[in-house]
Amino acid sequence: MTSFTMPRRQLIARVGGLAATLPMLSACDAINEAPAVRKILSMGEEMNRASQRALIDRNALAREFSRADLSPIFRANGTRLPAGAAYAAHAASGFADWRVAVTGLVTRPLSLSLADIRAMPQRTQITRHDCVEGWSAIGQWTGVQLSRILTAAGVKDSARYIVFRCADRIGDALYYESCDMVDARHPQTILAWALNDKVLPIANGAPLRLRIERQLGYKHAKYVTGIEAVASLDGIGAGKGGYWEDRIDYEWYAGI
Amino acid sequence: MAETPAAPSAPIATAPVRVYRHRRATRIWHWINAATLLILLMSGLMIFNAHPRLYWGEYGANNDPAWLVIGSTPDSGYLRIGSLRVETTGVLGRWTDAKGVEKTWAFPGWATIPTSYNLADARRWHLFFAWVLSIGLTLYMLWTAFGGHLKKDLHVRRGEWSPRHIWHDIKQHARLRFPRGEEAARYGILQKLSYIGVIFILLPIMIATGLTMSPGVNAGAPWLLDLFGGRQSARSIHFIAAWALVAFFFVHIAMVLLAGPVNEIRSMVTGWFRLPPERGERA
Numbered sequence: 001m002t003s004f005t006m007p008r009r010q011l012i013a014r015v016g017g018l019a020a021t022l023p024m025l026s027a028c029d030a031i032n033e034a035p036a037v038r039k040i041l042s043m044g045e046e047m048n049r050a051s052q053r054a055l056i057d058r059n060a061l062a063r064e065f066s067r068a069d070l071s072p073i074f075r076a077n078g079t080r081l082p083a084g085a086a087y088a089a090h091a092a093s094g095f096a097d098w099r100v101a102v103t104g105l106v107t108r109p110l111s112l113s114l115a116d117i118r119a120m121p122q123r124t125q126i127t128r129h130d131c132v133e134g135w136s137a138i139g140q141w142t143g144v145q146l147s148r149i150l151t152a153a154g155v156k157d158s159a160r161y162i163v164f165r166c167a168d169r170i171g172d173a174l175y176y177e178s179c180d181m182v183d184a185r186h187p188q189t190i191l192a193w194a195l196n197d198k199v200l201p202i203a204n205g206a207p208l209r210l211r212i213e214r215q216l217g218y219k220h221a222k223y224v225t226g227i228e229a230v231a232s233l234d235g236i237g238a239g240k241g242g243y244w245e246d247r248i249d250y251e252w253y254a255g256i
Numbered sequence: 257m258a259e260t261p262a263a264p265s266a267p268i269a270t271a272p273v274r275v276y277r278h279r280r281a282t283r284i285w286h287w288i289n290a291a292t293l294l295i296l297l298m299s300g301l302m303i304f305n306a307h308p309r310l311y312w313g314e315y316g317a318n319n320d321p322a323w324l325v326i327g328s329t330p331d332s333g334y335l336r337i338g339s340l341r342v343e344t345t346g347v348l349g350r351w352t353d354a355k356g357v358e359k360t361w362a363f364p365g366w367a368t369i370p371t372s373y374n375l376a377d378a379r380r381w382h383l384f385f386a387w388v389l390s391i392g393l394t395l396y397m398l399w400t401a402f403g404g405h406l407k408k409d410l411h412v413r414r415g416e417w418s419p420r421h422i423w424h425d426i427k428q429h430a431r432l433r434f435p436r437g438e439e440a441a442r443y444g445i446l447q448k449l450s451y452i453g454v455i456f457i458l459l460p461i462m463i464a465t466g467l468t469m470s471p472g473v474n475a476g477a478p479w480l481l482d483l484f485g486g487r488q489s490a491r492s493i494h495f496i497a498a499w500a501l502v503a504f505f506f507v508h509i510a511m512v513l514l515a516g517p518v519n520e521i522r523s524m525v526t527g528w529f530r531l532p533p534e535r536g537e538r539a
Contacts, residue, residue, distance in 0.1 A: 075318055135309070251383075
């Protein structure tokens, strides 16, 4: 993790130290750090987002599998146990007092308990989870469609993004993620509380995690405490729409 | 006819015959593509470092059987393919960086973009230059098919398909006897098959398997998953096809060096190629 979160300045200093021995390599890394280069490279993300939105049906479903296709072990990644007494207390009580706040650009702010969420119509789907690192795992998820929660809260037309607040702290900040309204209202985008017919394990995001099936794993926020409808991602975290997006420049649109 | 052009009475042995061999589209695409493939390879190796294991099928993670692993033990690095295990200490799995620090990433820093572990930046490079490759290849394929390149230069004529002809070309290559004179102006059967293979098979496979790894594209084009046998199979094929391109590169460079690097490279810059004189003629 430390190499992930190393500030760029430190990285440049380290790279600079190599200059005497490895002019070619450090030249490559200097190019990699140049703001103009980064701006050009980031056009790839926008081209991927725009082309996927233009060419792929907005409601096209991720493939759903059968129980025979399940990964024998569903790998957990990222935070496996949120730190702190508050989360530990929730876990000890079976998350009986867990609340998900639905706020922002909504006409009816909500505070949902797990019982509230389980009382809503449920969706079960067997889908493939793709980590940005390259591995995949197939699991069965059960939960409520996010679109139902958004409708219940009366999301305003001015909302352009949904931000997911999480209980796990990595380093200095709480994890968060966000998506556009297309993925937020997608039929397979659910807040899941069960994995493979069992209550969601803590390592996989108990008591609630997001499933956003057409994007990579880091978009699937775990330990969800809040759903916030916003008009802009500016002013949230560092403004790039997610914990890793802010820190190491992962793509906000992770459909590829 | 009043005048007929006078046939040259004798070939001028000292003036090499120059032919316009590569049109501008070929030259531009060749060099853009060369740089693009190098960046895609090096950033791809960095992406592989994030999970240096390959699987067949739809899923695959650390607890699932991998057919290829680059890994490390406390004092060595190794490559395992199936049940074959090769010690690769110093190159793969465990190597020492320029500062003398031991690292256990699969591919070493000199082979990756960026040089230190950085999945986010490698993806930025890879996914931008994937567009350069895709757009360039699409345009070049269209130009090749409709601009006469395919018909004039790459089309395999009937006689060339005969095993005898192919075997003859293989033997000539093995003896390092390359075509001279007029014959050198045309591609041989092995050249034609390699260029067709790269342009119309390998590079499209790279792009298609790359897209098959995209969960967004999977939703819109699930048939790609069936075509390649699942996402992790697509990732494995992407890796294999990348090394097939590397193999093509090394053979390509060897042929350029053996056939006369100055003349060959100049022809890919200016378009003009000097025909090597027939054997027995003086250069």
